[in-house]
Amino acid sequence: MGGPDVFGGGTHMRSATAMRPSRLIFLPGAGLRQLAQQVPDLAIGIIDALVFKARCYSAFAQILGTRSVAQRLVQLLQHLAQAYGVKDERGILVAAAFTHADLAALICATRQWVTVQLGRMQQEGILTNRSGLMVILKPEALARELERGDGR
Numbered sequence: 603m604g605g606p607d608v609f610g611g612g613t614h615m616r617s618a619t620a621m622r623p624s625r626l627i628f629l630p631g632a633g634l635r636q637l638a639q640q641v642p643d644l645a646i647g648i649i650d651a652l653v654f655k656a657r658c659y660s661a662f663a664q665i666l667g668t669r670s671v672a673q674r675l676v677q678l679l680q681h682l683a684q685a686y687g688v689k690d691e692r693g694i695l696v697a698a699a700f701t702h703a704d705l706a707a708l709i710c711a712t713r714q715w716v717t718v719q720l721g722r723m724q725q726e727g728i729l730t731n732r733s734g735l736m737v738i739l740k741p742e743a744l745a746r747e748l749e750r751g752d753g754r
Contacts, residue, residue, distance in 0.1 A: 608648060609635040621699055658685070666710060674709035675719055676748040677731070683738050692730070692737050699734035723747070 605668070610631020638645040641664075661681050665674045687694040706716040722727050728738055728743045738744060 607631070608640075608652065635647060654685075662708065669713070671709060671711045672719070672750075675705070675711065675716065675747055676744060678709055679736075679738065679744060680735075680741075680748070683741065683744075687738070690737055691741040694737065694741060696736040696738070700736070701734055 608631065634648075638648060658681075663679075665677045665681075669677060682696045682698070682700070683694045686696050686698040688697045689695075701713075702714045702716045702720065705711075705720075706713045710718075718734060720729070720731050722746075726743070728740050728747070729738050731737075
């Protein structure tokens with residue numbers, strides 16, 4: 603979860619909610635640094651995790667700064683499909699649960715607006731969204747949504 607001060611040296615507070623029973627390991631920064639020096643695969647894993655986070659932050663900054671709210675929602679859905687997508691017989695399963703409030707917070711919109719837009723996309727057969735699990739049924743239609751960008 604840590605970053606950018608993976609090895610300590612800075613103060614940051616994080617919170618998280620487990621979606622299912624989980625086991626966690628806390629590694630203090632100094633201990634993690636020592637392990638990374640001894641286990642090259644761990645160091646590579648840490649770098650990969652930081653690259654993933656940097657891509658997410660960069661994508662969100664780009665979305666927030668250059669797109670309408672409708673386009674931000676579509677780009678977020680595309681990003682989630684790319685980052686967490688698993689091929690499914692119906693389309694692309696986003697293998698991470700997000701509430702409408704989560705999605706709204708990420709794109710600076712209201713939960714109600716996101717609910718309406720996802721409902722419309724579901725009615726149009728672009729995606730399904732039940733219990734926080736989303737399947738993108740028609741990725742090409744999602745791409746057309748981005749071009750249109752009107753959030754009708």
